[in-house]
Amino acid sequence: MKTVEKQKFVLCLPPVSASGGAHASNTYVDTMGWSHVRFLICAGALGANVGSTASTTAPLVEQSDTSGSSYTAVTGAQLSAVLTGTTDNGKMWAIDVDLTKSHQRYMRVQAPTAGAGACLLAIVAILSDKESGAFGGGYAESGLAEKISA
Numbered sequence: 001m002k003t004v005e006k007q008k009f010v011l012c013l014p015p016v017s018a019s020g021g022a023h024a025s026n027t028y029v030d031t032m033g034w035s036h037v038r039f040l041i042c043a044g045a046l047g048a049n050v051g052s053t054a055s056t057t058a059p060l061v062e063q064s065d066t067s068g069s070s071y072t073a074v075t076g077a078q079l080s081a082v083l084t085g086t087t088d089n090g091k092m093w094a095i096d097v098d099l100t101k102s103h104q105r106y107m108r109v110q111a112p113t114a115g116a117g118a119c120l121l122a123i124v125a126i127l128s129d130k131e132s133g134a135f136g137g138g139y140a141e142s143g144l145a146e147k148i149s150a
């Protein structure tokens with residue numbers, strides 16, 4: 001099986017626009033049984049800055065032992081700067097987390113917040129290096145609606 005077929009994709013933030021507040025529908029990923037997670041942050045048109053809990057703070061990954069409880073920042077899992085509408089339209093960023101280190105089970109990108117101006121954003125978590133249990137790599141098991149091979 002090819003490496004790409006051994007990955008699971010989780011849509012943490014469906015493509016959505018926000019202005020002057022948090023992007024709706026941001027959620028966590030359950031990392032149990034995986035060795036690595038990459039959060040792929042995809043920007044469309046940004047009419048303002050986008051950050052974590054404020055549009056002035058760079059996006060970061062946070063973790064928790066239980067879903068829906070309080071989350072804390074993952075050390076070293078923060079972008080170097082906020083996303084800006086003047087230079088970052090149509091770009092992607094990745095934050096990688098080595099799950100073999102001492103990390104908690106549930107992770108998410110801290111609620112992305114936009115300044116005043118429409119900001120289109122999506123976040124995908126890509127889980128890889130399955131530690132335990134069978135993983136067939138079928139499209140549904142991989143988190144996909146459909147998968148075509150040519």
